Amino acid sequence: MSSVLQGSFDIVSGLFGYLLPFLFVLAIVVFVHEMGHFLVGRLCGVKVETFSLGFGPRIARFYDRRGTEWAISAIPLGGYVKFKGDLNAASVPDHAGMAAIPADERGDSFPHKPVAQRAAIVAAGPLANFVLAFVIFTLSYMLVGRTLIAPVIGAVNEGSVAAATGFQAGDRVLAIDGEPVGSFDEIARKVSVSEGQRLIFRIERAGREIELAGEPAIMSRKTVLGTDRRPVMGFVASRDPAHFFRKYYGLGEASTTAIGEIVFVIDRTVHYVSGLVAGRERADQLSGPTRIAYISGKVAESGIAPLLMLAGILSISIGLINLLPVPMLDGGHLVFYAIEAIFGRPVSPRAQEISFRVGFALVIMLMLFSTWNDLVHLTGFAL
Structure with a gap:
């Protein structure tokens, strides 16, 4: 019973x-x-x-x-x-x-x-x-608001592009290709859309600024959405609580950030669909009602x-x-x-x-x- x-x-x-x-x-x-x-x-x-x-x-x-x-x-x-x-x-x-x-x-x-x-x-x-x-x-x-992480590198994966390029734990990324970055999320976004591109990073290390350059490697990994294939450098964000911060936006910045988010999602979707047609992407990321329901339940827990x-x-x-x-x-x-x-x-x-x-x-x-x-x-x- x-x-x-x-x-x-x-x-x-x-x-x-x-x-x-x-x-x-x-x-x-x-x-x-x-x-x-x-x-x-x-x-x-x-x-x-x-x-x-x-x-x-x-x-x-x-x-x-x-x-x-x-x-x-x-x-x-x-x-x-x-x-x-x-x-x-x-x-x-x-x-x-x-x-x-x-x-x-x-x-x-x-x-x-x-x-x-x-x-x-x-x-x-x-x-x-x-x-x-x-x-x-x-x-x-x-x-x-948004919980963000400062653009500080916490660790560099052995054998990665980042390791070969010369990145070290503790490096703070100031800009990528001349565009300033204010959070690690911005680094991840810029790297994720850089397939086939060589990126120039301006970083701060031990009080001085230097430049490092490298082309992200393409990596595939399994997620609940399927096989995710994207460019990566091979470093991860700092886990130091001091590098976490919460940001609230005014109307103007919130609006422009929202537009940027919409453009990013559209760009990633179009990139995936075109890659699917060209045979570069796998079809296992196509989700139906069951997986969306699963994701909705997991997200609702937060x-x-x-x-x-x-x-x-x-x-x-x-x-x-x-x-x-x-x-x-x-x-x-x-x-x-x-x-x-x-x-x-x-x-x-x-x-x-x-x-x-x-x-x-x-x-x-x-x-x-x-x-x-x-x-x-x-x-x-x-x-």
């Missing part, structure tokens, strides 16, 4: 420890994304038929005074806004349905809006994700502020993914609108239908592959 009770307790703990933080993060990101579509759609005079968090059967719903259905659905992996003239949640145009509507009733339908307005409505979702990340990062830097920062990072990723030129995603719709703007007529219904089917298949395959990745890596870590 005790083993049964313990098993039940473990299940409940897993539910609250991993699933709830994941749903919290996902709900924020999805709600803001869909709200971007919704607000710009309303601004352009399009009738919104449904705003749903999740897919599938309705758990709860209500209708506002404009007739829009607001719903929470059973499958919480996403959400959608369905406009008048959409065939389904993926905003596939309902050509047959619109043909049956009298001409004087088509003014508030999505397909009959100018191409510029349709493009703005579609682009508003990913843009809202970037705005959400900016707001989260900025407020976090202002209200919570409090609400780190969980919101994770929401900001996930929001950037969702925005970027939706901008991929894949039918079914926002980026695919934008490609169709670009073709329409160039040639003066929309892509034929048949071509759109085939494209959406191909896009749907690609999205399903990606979800299955990422879920398989999740199971393989999380099982491996559990063992």
Whole structure:
């Protein structure tokens, strides 16, 4: 009996420890994304038929005074806004349905809006994700601050580039390639984007300044996200408590730092995707809902502020993914609108239908592959 009770307790703990933080993060990101579509759609005079968090059967719903259905659905992996003239949640145009509507009733339908307005409505979702990340990062830097480590080297790994270059424990890095650094985090960032580059470090040692130069080596290491491949010098930060400090930002610096963080995440994501296509990166870093739930649970153990920062990072990723030129995603719709703007007529219904089917298949395959990745890596870590 005790083993049964313990098993039940473990299940409940897993539910609250991993699933709830994941749903919290996902709900924020999805709600803001869909709200971007919704607000710009309303601004352009399009009738919104449904705003749903999740897919599938309705758990709860209500209708506002404009007739829009607001719903929470059973499958919480996403959400959608369905406009008048959409065939389904993926905003596939309902050509047959619109043909049956009298001409004087088509003014508030999505397909009959100018191409510029349709493009703005579609682009508003990913843009809202970037705005959400900016707001989260900025407020976090202002209200919570950041725990940073002074740019002091604590140890140098034997046989590393740093050892061969002449770095020593206790060196304080003042600048890299002429750009001042104020924390060890800045050193790590600059090194991580330096593949194939020779870096010049200006350091302070025993009261005098010297320069050391070296090209970081590429190292692969296993993490819960998969195989991480990045440039490293081979030194680590000081662990001396005196070198730890907490920094709070004013609005201006918090904003610029937030923008820098967003640019960094975008740059790293684009670098990874391009490396994946070129065969330089491994696909095991592609994460699905299971691994994101695991990470959400681990981050939630540190409090609400780190969980919101994770929401900001996930929001950037969702925005970027939706901008991929894949039918079914926002980026695919934008490609169709670009073709329409160039040639003066929309892509034929048949071509759109085939494209959406191909896009749907690609999205399903990606979800299955990422879920398989999740199971393989999380099982491996559990063992």
